[in-house]
Amino acid sequence: MKLLTHNMLTSHVKGVTKGYPLLIKATEVKVNEVEFNPQFVSRMIPKLEWAALVQAADGLGHREDLPGELVPNYETNEDFLKKVHRVLLEVEVVEGCLQCPESGREFPISRGIPNMLLNEDEA
Amino acid sequence: MMEEAASQLERDHVHSVYDKIAPYFNDSRYKAWPKVRQFLLDLQPGSIVADIGCGNGKYLHINKEVFKLGCDVCRPLVDFAWSQGHEVQLCDGLHLPYRDSCFDAVLSIAVIHHLSTKERRIRAIKEMARTLRVGGRIMIYVWAMEQKRRKFEKQDIFVPWNPNPHSPSVFNREHAKPRRRATAQSVSEGIDNTDKHRKVRSTSSVADEEDLACNTPQQRTQRLWFFSRSLDSVFDFGSLAISRSSSRELSTLSSPAGENEGNRASQRGRGRGLIKQVSSFFSPPSVIGSEEDVFDSVTELHKGQNDPGGNNNNNPNNNNGTEKQSVSVSLAEECGSLALPDLVPFQAEHMKQSGDESEGGPPVKEPQESTQSPQGSEGQVDGSCLRYYHVFREGELAELIENHVEELHVTHAYFDHANWCVVAEKVQLWKI
Numbered sequence: 013m014k015l016l017t018h019n020m021l022t023s024h025v026k027g028v029t030k031g032y033p034l035l036i037k038a039t040e041v042k043v044n045e046v047e048f049n050p051q052f053v054s055r056m057i058p059k060l061e062w063a064a065l066v067q068a069a070d071g072l073g074h075r076e077d078l079p080g081e082l083v084p085n086y087e088t089n090e091d092f093l094k095k096v097h098r099v100l101l102e103v104e105v106v107e108g109c110l111q112c113p114e115s116g117r118e119f120p121i122s123r124g125i126p127n128m129l130l131n132e133d134e135a
Numbered sequence: 136m137m138e139e140a141a142s143q144l145e146r147d148h149v150h151s152v153y154d155k156i157a158p159y160f161n162d163s164r165y166k167a168w169p170k171v172r173q174f175l176l177d178l179q180p181g182s183i184v185a186d187i188g189c190g191n192g193k194y195l196h197i198n199k200e201v202f203k204l205g206c207d208v209c210r211p212l213v214d215f216a217w218s219q220g221h222e223v224q225l226c227d228g229l230h231l232p233y234r235d236s237c238f239d240a241v242l243s244i245a246v247i248h249h250l251s252t253k254e255r256r257i258r259a260i261k262e263m264a265r266t267l268r269v270g271g272r273i274m275i276y277v278w279a280m281e282q283k284r285r286k287f288e289k290q291d292i293f294v295p296w297n298p299n300p301h302s303p304s305v306f307n308r309e310h311a312k313p314r315r316r317a318t319a320q321s322v323s324e325g326i327d328n329t330d331k332h333r334k335v336r337s338t339s340s341v342a343d344e345e346d347l348a349c350n351t352p353q354q355r356t357q358r359l360w361f362f363s364r365s366l367d368s369v370f371d372f373g374s375l376a377i378s379r380s381s382s383r384e385l386s387t388l389s390s391p392a393g394e395n396e397g398n399r400a401s402q403r404g405r406g407r408g409l410i411k412q413v414s415s416f417f418s419p420p421s422v423i424g425s426e427e428d429v430f431d432s433v434t435e436l437h438k439g440q441n442d443p444g445g446n447n448n449n450n451p452n453n454n455n456g457t458e459k460q461s462v463s464v465s466l467a468e469e470c471g472s473l474a475l476p477d478l479v480p481f482q483a484e485h486m487k488q489s490g491d492e493s494e495g496g497p498p499v500k501e502p503q504e505s506t507q508s509p510q511g512s513e514g515q516v517d518g519s520c521l522r523y524y525h526v527f528r529e530g531e532l533a534e535l536i537e538n539h540v541e542e543l544h545v546t547h548a549y550f551d552h553a554n555w556c557v558v559a560e561k562v563q564l565w566k567i
Contacts, residue, residue, distance in 0.1 A: 055181020128232035
């Protein structure tokens with residue numbers, strides 16, 4: 013699970029209203045090399061919940077010097093875009109779980125795949 | 136409870152079937168539908184797209200400029216998609232784990248026809264609409280009731296899975312092995328060689344049935360569909376039946392609908408077993424064959440087959456294991472040439488009809504005289520691999536959206552091979 017994916021994921025347990033962002037508890041993290049496409053990253057940024065991204069990266073120990081807030085004119089700031097690229101697309105949680113911030117329910121991640129299936133009583 | 140029944144039906148006849156057939160699935164269906172491909176290619180760079188019900192992920196490699204993620208309930212298929220390098224999750228289309236308005240586009244290709252009630256289909260569409268941003272677009276493909284060469288008689292059907300749909304006498308054995316894009320795909324290696332010679336078709340393709348039909352005069356075509364009462368129309372859905380397609384392709388040599396007396400016995404025998412087998416998924420058994428016209432012949436058949444006491448309330452679960460087993464296998468063989476909208480098209484299979492089968496006896500497993508290749512892997516897939524479909528009538532999908540999903544506005548509606556297709560845009564709703 014990449015952090016870009018994590019940024020879209022939310023807890024959808026019945027009754028939960030504050031299920032985002034999910035807390036990552038990782039037991040295995042991988043960093044891959046992914047081709048850098050500055051335009052792609054730049055266009056992705058407005059779609060992100062920035063604070064959730066920073067929090068997630070931080071929790072994994074991969075934040076490095078990613079700023080807590082978006083820098084102005086990031087579109088042309090290649091250094092910044094590279095940092096974002098790394099965190100969004102290169103850091104990957106292979107094993108662990110995602111925890112609902114409200115209910116505490118844990119959704120397992122195994123072999124890189126989050127299992128977001130709900131039990132009957134949670135749906 | 137309708138909801139429970141609907142979930143159960145989908146668990147038994149969608150989820151568990153795909154779990155079983157996943158290894159076969161991967162081999163033949165990695166080609167993308169051209170119009171779906173185009174939809175993806177037309178997206179703005181930097182878009183985020185979700186393929187809801189992505190199966191083995193065959194759309195997830197298209198367009199490197201956009202971020203794609205996929206999800207499905209079927210673990211083996213999702214695992215395969217991940218092995219191809221895609222971002223995928225396990226989840227249920229009725230409860231999507233994505234925040235509101237986070238996607239620029241959504242795909243739902245050959246998915247919602249597996250939901251067994253109208254209400255659930257609407258919910259699935261609404262869930263997808265929820266995750267779309269305003270101005271974002273969704274493309275939905277569902278199987279059509281009306282197909283080029285035939286029409287399903289009913290909208291709610293069970294379709295058996297056949298892993299070996301082709302006859303080698305027809306198929307060009309020079310077809311290249313399907314291209315493998317990843318190293319981790321050992322599941323499909325165990326498949327009978329015939330499968331590798333299948334033409335590669337995408338999931339929802341009736342494809343060019345016309346090209347392949349009527350190859351040899353002695354080949355007969357037989358189609359079997361299993362009709363279900365729609366869960367929307369009844370509360371007791373214990374009545375299921377086998378019926379024959381009214382397709383014109385039915386050869387007069389094969390056993391046509393109820394006309395050939397000598398073969399009736401064998402058909403009935405199988406039919407009875409299947410009905411019991413399938414209807415054991417539902418309760419209560421006593422309503423078997425109770426209502427619609429299409430089930431009348433079945434009702435009579437039950438009476439004929441039962442003990443002199445005429446008690447029609449056999450507990451289907453009393454079918455002894457062997458009878459069930461032999462019915463399943465013979466069923467799989469019979470249905471071996473089912474032409475499915477999603478499989479490589481055309482199957483023509485020579486069916487041997489034996490008039491010997493005694494009416495009262497248990498269905499005998501018939502050796503299948505067929506020009507098909509050795510059914511090496513057939514034993515692995517039995518008649519319990521029946522997939523449930525609600526096939527859509529013309530206009531039904533668009534109407535469903537227009538009438539029940541106000542946050543979506545249909546922009547395109549068309550027929551693509553065997554599917555009804557809709558593209559819709561998420562609109563901002565203003566509540567006063």
